[in-house]
Amino acid sequence: MKHLLFQKKRHGLPGCILCMLFMFLISTAAAFAQNITVKGKVVDANGEALIGVNVSVKGTTIGTISDLDGNYTLQVPNTKSVIAFSFIGFQSAEVPVNNQTTINQTLKEDTQNLDEVVVVGYGVQKKVTVTGSVASVSGEMLKASPTTNLTNGMIGRMPGVIGFSRADEPGGGGTTIRIRGTNTLGSKDPLIVIDGVPSRTGGLNRLNPNEIESMSVLKDAAAAIYGSRAANGVILITTKRGKEGKPTVSFSGNYGFSNPIRLPEMADAFEYATMMNEISPNAKPYSDEDLQLFKDGSDPWGHPNTDWYDAAIKPSSPMYRSDVGVNGGSDKFKYYLNLAANGEDGIYKNSANRYDQYSMRANLDAKVSNYVDISFGTLARMEYRQYPTKSAGSVFSALRRSKPTLPAFWPSGEAGPDIEYGDNPVVTGTDATGYDRQKDYYIQNTLKVNVDIPWVQGLRLTGSASYDKYFKMRKKFDKPYYLYSWDGGDDHVVVPGKRGYATPQLTQEHTDQTAWLLSALADYNRTFGDHTVGVTVGMEAEEKQQDFLGAFRKYFLSDKIDEMNAGGMTDLTNNGSSWKERRKNYFGRVSYNYLERYLLEFVWRVDGSYRFPKEKRYGFFPGVSAAWRVSEEEFWKENMNFVEYFKLRGSVSQTGNDALLDADGNYDQSVQYLNTFGFTDSYIFGTTENTRLYPTRTPNPNITWERGTTYNLGFDFKFLNSKLTWESDLFYHKRTHMLISRNASLPEISGITLPRENLGEMENKGFETMIGYSDKIGDFEYDLSVNGTYAINKILFWDETPGIPEYKKSTDRPVGSALYYVSDGVFNDQAEIDGYPHWSGAVPGDIKFKDINNDGKINADDQMRREKNAEPRFVGGFNVNLRYKNWDMMALFQGALGAETYIQTWSGTVGNYLKDFYDKRWTAENPTVEHPRAYERENQYWISNRNTYFIRSCDYVRLKNLEVGYNFTVPALKTAGISALRMYVNASNIFTIDKLKVADPEADDKDITSYPQRRVVNFGVSLTF
């Protein structure tokens, strides 16, 4: 049999793993007799029945859960057995059976919460025994953020999680998450593991917070069990599963409104016209009379004064979310089912932008025998994104640029002229120009089999398989549309002008992705007296593969039919491409503790990546961590008993990275050790397109894993009967062998297209802390916590052009710090210009650039590198939870320090200016020393050369989230079968304190052209039957 099963190597790895799964299933045949029945009831200190208490025979896997009335029934092997009761939030209890057949048990509430568990890589650990740095948050907390993007509710809730939300378009948006900041010049994204499957397509953003049981963030050696892809930290998501008991049906409904929290204030028509006159003193486009007409608004046809944001953006846009779920089951079979729908409307008036999502999750757990259980989870989700044909960037760019001296609509109602390309934003935000519709379908399945090996106490084998499909369909239909112009006559005739493409055109794209993962895991956990030992070993293999197909036609006769076959045959296009990636890993964990006082853990992983040549393919990533619960020591208990819990933790670990980013920062699947030729854009000979192949790069036969080493030192405290908790971590991360290109030092005459090489080193260090306090005064319960993370990174070595001056170097500075001229005020008059090194042609009102190298001239050698950049150094949160009788309230304040942004708009004849700029600008009549004169596009040297004048601080504090709820306890509800009813109001981005003012401090937006952050006010109700 052995021979038969394993001789067929051709099946490759998937076959091997399937064989193992098969083996597990066979072993389920075993069954053992039981002979004593013990019954009883579990209650709390008040005598109230406790539901769902774990009742088990100690040292075996025999166990059950107390029912709705707190009763349990258990088959016990013999009279020497000990029954263990455990329930989260209560102290565990153990009772020897002896000759009893009824054992009633009262459980005491556990104020220290010592049995609290957290999800870690490939397992669950009691929080007291965790040796690494792990932060977690429950799904309940995440649910309180009324946002369509899960990530938008994460910042400020957990120490170590840094992030920024750059834009918030329905269907797009999301918050960029950086665990402990930036660790590398390459891919900076953490690894997301959803129900045990790493890097599931679709990621975090669109997960339904209602379906999330918990989220854990692994930051140090705890992450190392995920080895290769864990260098930027790991986020583990566990979804909810069924709980034993009668079917519980829950419903929640939410309806809310969103509106942009900050739109830039632009110059009005008079102010704009004034500056236009200032930039063309030789040919002033506006007379005094014109200026007066703009000011008094008496000539809406000839001298309009338009607030474009007002004209194009709704005061509020609706959104909704509703969930219907059922869960329950017996000790043999449990189910969790949730159906959800949510949607939100864009912020444009008559918006063509909308997002809708429909999903279903089913999680089933079956106990096949006392030794075998099977769990199955499936998710089906559709994401439907509707966009106008013009991108949000283009609409907001047109809004920012559109001149206040032009009408959005003529007084007679027709749409006014465009700034260019037909971009009148009151039209391009609607479906008048066509549509761009994208449907993403996700089907994600996981099957897991656990087998407890009956003759080896504490040994459990787990086999799991996941099979995920992802499809994306996109259909973009561009059609001509009309804008109107006035001929200038007194009879106010407006003439339609066709804009956009001359004939309709259609693009259709289809993506089909398949991913599978097989894993096998052996887990051994056993306590021998005071010693507890745990060993986990496993392996995984996975494959992801994608095919893409696209087609395009133009010259549609009419815009009435938007199907491909109605398009013209001339200039039609189709294209396709595909990629595949494979990985294989082996990993394990060995943990040991003595009396849960001295704890030691070792994790390791061996990773193989298709990106590396055979001999460099596998990387070994170990991590070791240890903890000492000092408060368990006698000397502590005797002298320091006011601190009832004190644990010291320390770890050293190595993790890796094989992800590559292309020049645009997108994920790059290329295999850098192969000498390959790829296709590039075609070249025309005659009248036809000829293919072109080019060497994608000079191969690097030595490419291998990027490595990160993390050192972590932490402590946890609990004081005052655990009312006050404090945990803190210091960390240092060093990244070596970074996968970057040697662009800066190799002469261009080589003509080489560089591969990624294992070049460069950088470090990232900082600390994170969380202090919590919870107590109650009568019926008033409160729970406060503050957390903060500070991280600063520095490039230690990388490929930099030799010989550049110190002040221009990026080495020894944080990643992403750019070069700028240093502004030094403004030239007030010609004399000042003559007496100061200046750019040729400088005039009064221009910005002074500092002559950094003191050579008497201003050139590129006077650019200095900044120490800061667009990513914050410090991110903090303040969480408040209050409960009074039936009321509850939750608030999250979030803040960040240390980021800066470059705010400079493309203005002049091409677009409007910020009001802020108008107010501050230099004029001959009113020379100030701080701000420059009105500028025209990039014609001024201080516009076309980036300088520190335009840099602004992005420090902020905002009330990110607030929820107030009321739980109804009217007896009539019970009789109607409703066991719980809660109504609540929640909101996000309620207010912000910052210095930036003209743009959102979280956005990285130099031209203020991205979709703004939104405030959401949401009303909700949840019902449980």
Added chain:
Amino acid sequence: MKTILKNILLAMTLGTTVSLSSCSSDFMDVTPTDQYSEDVVFSDAALTQSFINTIYGYVRHGAGEHAIAAASDEAYFTHNYGMKAVNETAVSESDLQWFDDGNCPFRWYDAYKGIRYANLALSKIDQVPVTSGYDNGQMKGEAYFLRAYIYTQLVRGFGGVPIVTKVYGLNDVEEMQQPRNNVKECVDFILADCEEAIKLLPATVSDANLGRATKGAAMALKARVLLQIASPLYFDKTVNTLEENQYNGDQKALYTSARQAALDVINSGTYKLIDCNAGTVEATAEKFHKIILDPNNEEKIFTRQFAQKGSTNWLVLQHGPNGYHNWSGVTPTQDLVQNFEMADGTLLSGFDKEGDTKTVNPYLNREPRFYATIGFDGCVWGRIRPADAYPLDPTPLGQLQTGYYEITGVESEVSIKLPPSDTELKFKGLNGIDTRQGPIEDWNGSWTGYYERKLVDTSVDGQNYAQNVPWTYFRLAEMYLIAAEASVELNELEDAVDYLDALRARIGMPDTKTTLTRRGKAFNQAEMREFVRHERLVELAFEDHRYFDVRRWMIAPQINKRPLTGVLVFGRLKPGMTQAKPYIHSEEKYNYTYIVKDLSFRENRAWDNKMYFAPIKQAEIRRNPSLKQNPGME
């Protein structure tokens, strides 16, 4: 039972170990699904051909938005993009400005990438199996030609450059520290490549292969590079102080070879000057314009072809008028307009300095090439106006409105400042649609008051469509001009006259000697030198020559220092005449005034001798310290 299970468990453990170690190799070897390995490429003629096609992409064409014409007295680029700094000499090794723009025809980075690919092709091509339908020899010829072309561009831009013939590997860092070769070594290398190409390339290619290199292209390249290096700049030692940029040799011999190379093309029988004579000046101009616009004709030697998709030419959008929603990027200067002759061969005088005024239409009775090259106030553009401009110009093919016009019965007022003293003139009327005060995208209007027509198919809706106009790298007229210039320099003036007259006769212009007489000039070497240089400017305007010509002739100090000028046009109604909206050009109703205006406030043109050769970027010199910078660019 227990034993069986134990055995199974044992089997699983063993099996896992065995299978994981054995499965590993095949499972992890992923070959990209969208790429070929190098070995495959060079064992297949079709794939090799596809690679050769890639090298063509590094032969920079001039149909770009920030075209080099704006870096000389031909034109002005409206939107800066580093061009202003070049014309104001505000560039250095640490600040390359337009010299680091993708439109710069000799950008260092792109050029050496193309050279690497050509070197790679040449090193591999002999191993490609002979396959029917593919000509390995021709491919090799193409690689030689393309490499020579790219080196020629480098030499024209920078002077002597490192000659790289090796396909460098990642570890050849030391070998990459190549110093600059001198111009003689460069030109010898280019000529040798051309000879190889001439041997291997076919005389002509099929229509389907139009745009591929031919024997003629390689021969024309020879003539161009020889004339370049024969020019005064490379024999000067006072201004051109860097040894690598000086040619130590026989100038006469170079001129002789340049002429011979040009004559080889002319006499090859493959190409013919197209006779444009067609009765009227307009019709002649149209035929001349067609020489440029046609995808192919007897005059074209080497072209870059474009289509609606794949490789596209957006010059209509990039250089066309704002009144058609175009961007007016490269616009002709008053100096260029002035340089076109009158139909009788004389030159227009008194219209080249700020404040010079004409009250008689200076655009009448000009030579055909003027009408084919320049868009000016009142000329027919060639396409109906877009819907929003149509009410303001309902003429069937559109008339350019680059002026300001008095109109009866309108409220709006025109306010213009008249050069040179900026006195303000106001009257009821309209700003032309194609001006910077026009009603459509005024920020894209022309500052000079002119539009480029030569490279533009004016019948195309440029805002939405690319034009199917090729870029012409070489056409036969250049060979005549090379032969003429070399003959003048060799003081064989009668020969020069023959070559020049061939070009003049085909557009119905008076011959050289008559023209000289009409202009009151003597027939001697100095006057003929002026004449041939002038002829070259107007014949080859916008074809990427002037930038190099003013440098190699060393006339740049005079030419590039001239203030940038354009024209201001306004039309007042003649007494008793009325014109309601819309405005239409009318010599009958209007008195037009044309005034030269100074545009120095837009671009303060200057010259510095450092500008003879472009700067090599500082970082490249830091990477390779054996590379010398061009003088003055440090």
